[in-house]
Amino acid sequence: MRRVTIYSVAQACGVSSSTVSRAFSRPDLVNESVRQRILTTAAEMGYRPNRSARATATGRTGMIGLVVPDITNPFLPLLVRAVQRAAGLADWSVLLVDAEGDPTAESQLITQLQGQVDGLILASPRAHPVALREAIRDLPCVLINREIAGLASVICDNSAALASIGDHLLEMGHHRVALVGGPADSWVAAQRATTVRGWASRAGVILDDLGPFEASFDGGRAAGAALLTTDATAVFAFDDVMACGVLAELARRGVTVPGERSVVGCDDVLMARMVTPSLTTVTAPTDQLGSAAVDLLDRTIDEPRAGPENRTLPGTPALRESSGPPATP
Amino acid sequence: MRRVTIYSVAQACGVSSSTVSRAFSRPDLVNESVRQRILTTAAEMGYRPNRSARATATGRTGMIGLVVPDITNPFLPLLVRAVQRAAGLADWSVLLVDAEGDPTAESQLITQLQGQVDGLILASPRAHPVALREAIRDLPCVLINREIAGLASVICDNSAALASIGDHLLEMGHHRVALVGGPADSWVAAQRATTVRGWASRAGVILDDLGPFEASFDGGRAAGAALLTTDATAVFAFDDVMACGVLAELARRGVTVPGERSVVGCDDVLMARMVTPSLTTVTAPTDQLGSAAVDLLDRTIDEPRAGPENRTLPGTPALRESSGPPATP
DNA sequence: TTGAAAGCGCTAACAG
DNA sequence: CTGTTAGCGCTTTCAA
16 A cells, blocks of 8 residues: 555556656647556546656646735735636646735745745735845746836736726816825835826826825724815725725714715725725726736746736726715805 | 756765755754855855755655635635744645635645645635545645544634623623524534524523525625514624624614624624724634644644544634614613 | 765656 | 656665
């Protein structure tokens, strides 16, 4: 009852180990009937290919590392699922690594992944670009929601969606809106802020620039409090989590939404539908982000010399209960 | 500029490859000064041990598989983090696998992990015990929040916490409460239901047994509607997600909480603090669950013949805004 | 404390 | 289409 290897299967089938190997990894190169025989006896014997052995032989582990800045951010589980699904289709396993909110941990963790994965997907990394590049070395790598020169990336462009929601607010009569910024070192936060500022100046809307706040529920509550010091009738929050914080703070103070203030989030995490009132937000194309990232990584691995590709996917507006016409005084 | 291996490092140091190998994996067996020299030149050369090669040689991958039923369930990211952290301390990598809500996928995915991981942690698996055992084979395995004869497990026992919250409700004057059951095939759901029923009969409280409902936000909304057909003044929901659904439905219908109905959840996910009113619930000892699971797995791997160990950790009550005295008619 | 050498299970030319 | 034969990078006896 020793371990089942290609050798034991080969012996049981009266073929050579290479044939068994081929039956699994290069099925087209082996006679159909022989292949069937091998496959069935292998199944009977309970054979499982040893991935590590294959990896030493081929130099490929069949694994990709997925590094997330903070798995408790509700946006990430959806992305993780999307990446896993796409990776599975390409017969890759995903090694998930959580930086637990610490930007410097990111680069360390990446370093540790060297020699363990064939490639890397970094979801909205917060680490310093220099540290990041150093950690990545020459591992094939794709960024999600961040751009760094020389690296492939997939980004979600929310500008059209945010502008469209802005226009909608304007039509409803909001002429003064607030912007709740995310963390100062966040690439997406900067993107979104720029977008909203651009829209406001184009639309001739007065913008109250609040923050930056911590990108958390409590950060959102603080932002909610800050919002009330302004005359803005609507607010763009950095993301849904913060928007939920804003909603909670407004509710606590008895401020009605959308009557007294309209609130807009970003990402469309599950929670956005669950809160009361449900949140007007921008839906990120999570599945496409994941599969695009895997797709790009695939190419980067196969053709390391090809220049880094960048792909942009648009978010879509989701108008819900938290936005509406301002109360007419 | 070829790949850096123990051989290149050995050559650069004027020692044999075995010595380099030992310098990393058995540091005590090599002369301190030699070791230092090896370590520094290895670092300079950018050497990274090849995990796959080590795995083929030792028969251990250094990876554990973590199978979750549905990563979008907000309880799981917290658990994932806890497991990862504990695993990292023991120098293990975690291969996360998401069954995307499909119980039969669980066993398939487990099968695929064979030969790829040294052990398995299954978080509240929903699959049939027979299928599960078959898939697991003789891979060391620890269950979280489910018991199956012959397998090690770590479970969170909420009975004391739920009873204590029940008693508190009773003291405040609730004499009729409802129970919103989770999915029929869920082990935890059955546990919790039994606990609440037991408490109710002991406390002499009338129990309205609703459900089972789908364990989702929408399931919770349905439950909220069902709740209003009863005279119960308080409700125990299967988990926080459902409880949030109940809250949302009650809010939609203008039913006040806790004035007209009190709502109790279970798990204490991030969302529980974010909803308005914040949710009275049972806090699961997530970190301990994770580290206990890793700890048990460690033992199971080291001493496969030792009988399966089972560990129980208590949840703790968290009284928040969603529970209070019933309106006096 | 170190080195030589034999594997670990699998793949990949290269012949046949 | 199939078998032979080297490795892949690392660990681990066994001697020295």
